[in-house]
Amino acid sequence: xxxxxxxxxxxxxxxxxxxxxxxxxxxxxxxxxxxxxxxxxxxxxxxxxxxxxxxxxxxxxxxxxxxxxxxxxxxxxxxxxxxxxxxxxxxxxxxxxxxxxxxxxxxxxxxxxxxxxxxxxxxxxxxxxxxxxxxxxxxxxxxxxxxxxxxxxxxxxxxxxxxxxxxxxxxxxxxxxxxxxxxxxxxxxxxxxxxxxxxxxxxxxxxxxxxxxxxxxxxxxxxxxxxxxxxxxxxxxxxxxxxxxxxxxxxxxxxxxxxxxxxxxxxxxxxxxxxxxxxxxxxxxxxxxxxxxxxxxxxxxxxxxxxxxxxxxxxxxxxxxxxxxxxxxxxxxxxxxxxxxxxxxxxxxxxx
Numbered sequence: 215x216x217x218x219x220x221x222x223x224x225x226x227x228x229x230x231x232x233x234x235x236x237x238x239x240x241x242x243x244x245x246x247x248x249x250x251x252x253x254x255x256x257x258x259x260x261x262x263x264x265x266x267x268x269x270x271x272x273x274x275x276x277x278x279x280x281x282x283x284x285x286x287x288x289x290x291x292x293x294x295x296x297x298x299x300x301x302x303x304x305x306x307x308x309x310x311x312x313x314x315x316x317x318x319x320x321x322x323x324x325x326x327x328x329x330x331x332x333x334x335x336x337x338x339x340x341x342x343x344x345x346x347x348x349x350x351x352x353x354x355x356x357x358x359x360x361x362x363x364x365x366x367x368x369x370x371x372x373x374x375x376x377x378x379x380x381x382x383x384x385x386x387x388x389x390x391x392x393x394x395x396x397x398x399x400x401x402x403x404x405x406x407x408x409x410x411x412x413x414x415x416x417x418x419x420x421x422x423x424x425x426x427x428x429x430x431x432x433x434x435x436x437x438x439x440x441x442x443x444x445x446x447x448x449x450x451x452x453x454x455x456x457x458x459x460x461x462x463x464x465x466x467x468x469x470x471x472x473x474x475x476x477x478x479x480x481x482x483x484x485x486x487x488x489x490x491x492x493x494x495x496x497x498x499x500x501x502x503x504x505x506x507x508x509x510x511x512x513x514x515x516x517x518x519x520x521x522x523x524x525x526x527x528x529x530x531x532x533x534x535x536x537x538x539x540x541x542x543x544x545x546x547x548x549x550x551x552x553x554x555x556x557x558x559x560x561x562x563x564x565x566x
Contacts, residue, residue, distance in 0.1 A: 251522040255469040263465035266458045267535045273455025274298040277448050281335045284444050299542035306536045324550050342452045344384045351377035351489040365483055368509045372490045379493035459531055460484040466527040475514045483510050504528055
């Protein structure tokens with residue numbers, strides 16, 4: 215598990231961001247009126263919206279199950295679903311989603327899945343996950359200029375920053391995946407530079423740990439080279455997974471009885487929000503996601519429905535997802551059981 219001090223710090227940071235989000239969104243607003251408006255929506259549209267959240271989590275679990283199968287690891291689909299819930303919960307409550315994958319590795323290791331294998335699978339999941347956002351961001355930026363000028367003028371710096379950060383992340387991870395020797399050379403040179411500039415003390419243990427961790431990425435490169443069809447299938451599933459969450463806002467839009475904006479515009483606007491905030495160091499993009507929604511959807515949700523629309527859309531897409539994944543994380547902890555102490559220590563090293 216994450217050590218206690220880090221857990222306490224993350225909890226304090228999460229509560230602080232949540233409080234600031236509530237203040238920035240509802241300050242000066244008539245909260246009872248917002249709640250009354252939400253209470254008048256057509257609830258039948260919220261069912262497929264909530265289903266989209268479940269499909270989002272389920273999509274990743276299918277990818278994990280599918281890739282385990284290609285590596286001759288026969289895990290149950292429901293167990294992979296628990297792994298996904300663990301990942302989404304800890305990603306939602308830690309800055310930059312830093313806690314998700316280490317905790318997934320922790321639970322996978324307790325089920326006797328080797329850490330290098332778990333790391334390989336989750337590395338590919340992350341690359342394809344980010345690649346979909348990069349594709350959406352670049353497509354909108356270069357081929358949807360009318361869309362950009364119509365809706366995004368007020369958030370262009372944040373949008374372009376989000377695209378750039380996601381592109382940078384994908385490039386860095388692709389170097390790790392496709393050119394592990396080059397990545398190892400860059401990382402070792404960087405470490406020596408930090409040591410020579412006296413920003414870090416030289417430690418043989420640290421150098422060896424870095425070298426050993428870089429060796430793990432050779433397996434990723436080998437997998438990409440020999441499983442091209444698998445990677446293609448994973449990308450297709452990831453597109454389905456990501457857009458199942460983006461469609462939540464469309465169902466919220468219809469729940470208010472609104473019309474006049476195309477399904478394409480609503481879904482792509484929600485995708486833009488995800489592209490913009492995905493790489494920012496905020497738990498679940500709290501604060502910035504809500505405020506971006508209020509800026510770019512102001513011409514989509516008519517007067518008086520913008521704030522209720524944001525509350526309902528964000529409430530389903532993030533907070534329902536958070537509560538659902540939190541509940542199943544507890545189930546995972548009970549079902550998979552407590553691992554050995556050395557397993558915990560190993561995964562804390564992965565997280566650190």
